[in-house]
Amino acid sequence: MQAFWRRGYEATSVQDLVSATGINRGSMYDTFGDKRGLFQAAVEFYISNVSAGRLKKMTGSGPALEAIRDYFEDLVAFSVKDGRELGCLITNSVVELAPHDAPIGDMLRDSFGRVEDVFRRALLRAQDAGELSLDVNVKAVARFLTATANGIRVFARADADAETLHDIVDSALSVIEGQRPDLPIAAE
Amino acid sequence: MQAFWRRGYEATSVQDLVSATGINRGSMYDTFGDKRGLFQAAVEFYISNVSAGRLKKMTGSGPALEAIRDYFEDLVAFSVKDGRELGCLITNSVVELAPHDAPIGDMLRDSFGRVEDVFRRALLRAQDAGELSLDVNVKAVARFLTATANGIRVFARADADAETLHDIVDSALSVIEGQRPDLPIAAE
DNA sequence: TGATTTCTGGAACGGTAATTCCATATTAAT
DNA sequence: ATTAATATGGAATTACCGTTCCAGAAATCA
Numbered sequence: 001m002q003a004f005w006r007r008g009y010e011a012t013s014v015q016d017l018v019s020a021t022g023i024n025r026g027s028m029y030d031t032f033g034d035k036r037g038l039f040q041a042a043v044e045f046y047i048s049n050v051s052a053g054r055l056k057k058m059t060g061s062g063p064a065l066e067a068i069r070d071y072f073e074d075l076v077a078f079s080v081k082d083g084r085e086l087g088c089l090i091t092n093s094v095v096e097l098a099p100h101d102a103p104i105g106d107m108l109r110d111s112f113g114r115v116e117d118v119f120r121r122a123l124l125r126a127q128d129a130g131e132l133s134l135d136v137n138v139k140a141v142a143r144f145l146t147a148t149a150n151g152i153r154v155f156a157r158a159d160a161d162a163e164t165l166h167d168i169v170d171s172a173l174s175v176i177e178g179q180r181p182d183l184p185i186a187a188e
Numbered sequence: 189m190q191a192f193w194r195r196g197y198e199a200t201s202v203q204d205l206v207s208a209t210g211i212n213r214g215s216m217y218d219t220f221g222d223k224r225g226l227f228q229a230a231v232e233f234y235i236s237n238v239s240a241g242r243l244k245k246m247t248g249s250g251p252a253l254e255a256i257r258d259y260f261e262d263l264v265a266f267s268v269k270d271g272r273e274l275g276c277l278i279t280n281s282v283v284e285l286a287p288h289d290a291p292i293g294d295m296l297r298d299s300f301g302r303v304e305d306v307f308r309r310a311l312l313r314a315q316d317a318g319e320l321s322l323d324v325n326v327k328a329v330a331r332f333l334t335a336t337a338n339g340i341r342v343f344a345r346a347d348a349d350a351e352t353l354h355d356i357v358d359s360a361l362s363v364i365e366g367q368r369p370d371l372p373i374a375a376e
Numbered sequence: 377t378g379a380t381t382t383c384t385g386g387a388a389c390g391g392t393a394a395t396t397c398c399a400t401a402t403t404a405a406t
Numbered sequence: 407a408t409t410a411a412t413a414t415g416g417a418a419t420t421a422c423c424g425t426t427c428c429a430g431a432a433a434t435c436a
Binding site for chain 2 (some may be wrong): 382
């Protein structure tokens with residue numbers, strides 16, 4: 001997974017994968033069929049571990065807008081860490097492969113859908129909690145936040161610094177953080 | 189350029205380039221040195237034609253916020269056209285190559301910088317014209333809009349539909365379109 | 377027109393890619 | 407302990423990759 005994450009699908013040779021994993025060539029082919037099969041497994045692993053792990057924090061019961069901000073701060077923190085210029089394996093793979101490999105494309109689109117869904121739920125929770133105006137188009141904003149996360153990942157891949165990424169996050173979150181609802185009509 | 193745009197650097201073979209251009213193998217090598225040289229030329233061509241063309245519309249003297257919106261509408265319109273799933277050659281190349289090819293990475297980062305700059309100027313014009321509050325952090329928002337454009341491009345590469353892309357644009361532009369300045373203190 | 381440069385089609389080259397195979401060693405199951 | 411299953415190192419295979427080369431055709435220039 002890490003090899004593919006770093007260099008992409010095409011630029012990673014089977015020899016790279018053998019060296020990186022320390023696993024025998026033959027065993028690799030026995031288990032995953034071919035390079036593409038291993039790649040698919042790597043992406044699946046990424047989705048259900050790396051990605052889902054970060055998303056799970058957003059599904060808690062605490063303040064939803066705060067959870068969304070934390071998600072983005074996490075993203076920025078990771079992007080400028082030593083694992084720099086990695087970006088996101090899903091984003092990278094969408095760009096490299098989605099248009100030419102339908103099954104992998106579908107898998108990646110599903111993953112986007114799940115991210116969007118987590119955002120959507122968080123936004124609904126924010127509305128329920130009175131943190132966010134009911135006028136906000138939740139579906140649209142969820143899509144927007146998903147796209148923004150991808151934009152940040154592209155910037156990360158271009159080695160953007162923390163300040164730049166923070167600027168992006170702050171501006172993006174102004175879409176929801178400046179949207180407290182009006183006072184309730186019948187305040188108790 | 190189109191071959192690289194469609195399939196990326198690694199997945200495009202020299203044979204593909206020969207077939208796509210109708211130009212002889214030898215002539216190609218005489219002119220561009222090698223595959224990488226041709227790629228570099230393709231990206232340069234993209235930057236100074238495709239990309240610059242779209243950006244130029246934003247540098248006019250008309251209403252700046254409208255120009256920004258038009259830029260994004262253009263993006264969406266192109267992304268769902270027949271040239272679908274192409275995304276942006278710069279975005280695609282950043283993701284595929286920036287971390288492993290310093291010269292090309294630099295070229296692509298420069299291009300990002302120029303986009304950011306065009307946004308920045310437009311935002312400043314908007315402030316001058318009283319379309320945009322002076323409280324807005326212009327640099328941050330310019331970075332944000334650049335990142336958003338990249339996010340849209342990633343979505344386009346994942347074959348997102350027009351509605352989805354419009355949702356993203358509408359939400360993103362709410363960062364600036366809801367920010368009219370307060371009435372001037374000394375209204376005439 | 378004749379000379380020079382440029383382009384063409386296509387063969388040829390070396391290298392490395394993905395994949396397969398196998399005899400041997402290791403591990404797990406009975 | 408014996409058998410069956412799995413992993414290992416590495417060679418072998420096939421194919422395509424990028425790149426070079428060249429003899430001849432076309433175009434350009436004097």
